[in-house]
Amino acid sequence: MNDALEALGALAQETRLTVFRLLVRAGPDGLAAGDVAARLGVPPATLSFHLKELEHAGLLRARRDGRRIFYATDYQGMQSLLAFLTEECCQDHPEICAPAASCEPGITTTS
Amino acid sequence: MNDALEALGALAQETRLTVFRLLVRAGPDGLAAGDVAARLGVPPATLSFHLKELEHAGLLRARRDGRRIFYATDYQGMQSLLAFLTEECCQDHPEICAPAASCEPGITTTS
DNA sequence: CGTTTATTTCCATAATTATAAAAATATGAA
DNA sequence: TTCATATTTTTATAATTATGGAAATAAACG
Numbered sequence: 561m562n563d564a565l566e567a568l569g570a571l572a573q574e575t576r577l578t579v580f581r582l583l584v585r586a587g588p589d590g591l592a593a594g595d596v597a598a599r600l601g602v603p604p605a606t607l608s609f610h611l612k613e614l615e616h617a618g619l620l621r622a623r624r625d626g627r628r629i630f631y632a633t634d635y636q637g638m639q640s641l642l643a644f645l646t647e648e649c650c651q652d653h654p655e656i657c658a659p660a661a662s663c664e665p666g667i668t669t670t671s
Numbered sequence: 672m673n674d675a676l677e678a679l680g681a682l683a684q685e686t687r688l689t690v691f692r693l694l695v696r697a698g699p700d701g702l703a704a705g706d707v708a709a710r711l712g713v714p715p716a717t718l719s720f721h722l723k724e725l726e727h728a729g730l731l732r733a734r735r736d737g738r739r740i741f742y743a744t745d746y747q748g749m750q751s752l753l754a755f756l757t758e759e760c761c762q763d764h765p766e767i768c769a770p771a772a773s774c775e776p777g778i779t780t781t782s
Numbered sequence: 783c784g785t786t787t788a789t790t791t792c793c794a795t796a797a798t799t800a801t802a803a804a805a806a807t808a809t810g811a812a
Numbered sequence: 813t814t815c816a817t818a819t820t821t822t823t824a825t826a827a828t829t830a831t832g833g834a835a836a837t838a839a840a841c842g
Contacts, residue, residue, distance in 0.1 A: 561688070568683035571756075573800080574676060594818060605802055608820055613799095627809040627818050642756065645682075645749075684830080705788060714832055719790055721830090738788050738839040 563618060567641045570617035575602060576610045580619060583633050590632025592625075674729060678752040681728035686713060687721045691730060694744050701743025703736075 571577050578600060583590050591599075597607040611631055614620040618637035623630050682688050689711060694701050702710075708718045722742055725731040729748035734741050 561685075565683060565685060565688060568679050568688070569799095572676060572679035572683040574672075575800090577672070577676060577679070592818085593820095597819095603802055604819065605804090605821085606800080609800075609802090612820085624809090629819065638756075642753065645753065680829095686830090703788080704790090708789095715789065716791085716832055716834090717830080720832095723790085724829095735839090740789065 561644075564641055564644045566617040567619055567637065570614050570619055573610070573613075575600070575606070576614055579607070579610060579631075580614060580633070583620060583631060584638075586632070588632055588635075590621075590623075590630045592628040592630050594628065596631065672755075675752055675755045677728040678730055678748065681725050681730055684721070684724075686711070686717070687725055690718070690721060691725060691744070694731060694742060695749075697743070699743055699746075701732075701734075701741045703739040703741050705739065707742065 579596055597604050615622055619634055620631045621634045690707055708715050726733055730745055731742045732745045
């Protein structure tokens with residue numbers, strides 16, 4: 561519960577949600593903090609604050625490479641949150657929450 | 672994006688997350704505001720504030736029955752949020768986010 | 783009408799969270 | 813060591829959000 565609250569709180573902020581989605585798209589290698597700051601036009605100090613928030617919430621992982629620090633999605637943390645939000649729903653009404661949470665082709669227009 | 676931010680913000684609060692999960696478990700008929708207040712031991716004024724917050728975020732629906740007002744999960748709103756959180760993930764790495772978000776038996780110990 | 787019950791709005795206060803400038807830290811290179 | 817780059821911590825201020833008492837609204841019933 562507390563983990564979910566932290567994760568939801570971390571995502572419930574425009575800059576952080578944008579950062580998170582950017583890093584989800586960037587894939588497992590992530591992006592350097594400076595790159596993220598530049599892309600989003602957020603001051604370094606502000607971005608650092610938000611990155612820490614996401615990291616502390618278990619949604620991002622940091623890894624140093626030389627003098628840069630790369631942030632990448634913590635897919636396991638992301639999974640935990642999604643599972644928490646869906647588990648109670650499924651127990652009684654599988655048909656209600658299944659479509660939204662599933663990863664089938666056709667949800668995103670890829671095919 | 673704005674819808675997702677509102678929904679995440681609504682869920683990122685202990686009382687509201689508890690209320691939401693209670694109502695998810697309660698099913699489509701939901702519960703009267705007073706019942707929720709009594710079960711959680713939250714003052715009516717405080718609960719009303721939180722119920723409104725969840726309703727505005729598109730996560731709950733209100734319906735009057737006599738002098739009581741029943742609040743129930745808005746499964747469509749819930750679905751939208753889950754879809755938003757998972758769609759970008761799936762595009763490149765289906766194997767990464769699929770398991771957490773799916774609704775297979777075995778995630779909740781029901782069988 | 784007045785009364786009871788259910789819920790909401792109003793309001794002031796308290797608590798939390800965001801922002802970004804400035805100083806500090808860490809790394810790599812000369 | 814000194815310099816330049818990358819990021820973080822500190823700090824103060826600003827903005828947002830939570831809380832719950834009291835008054836207001838809404839509905840059912842006599």
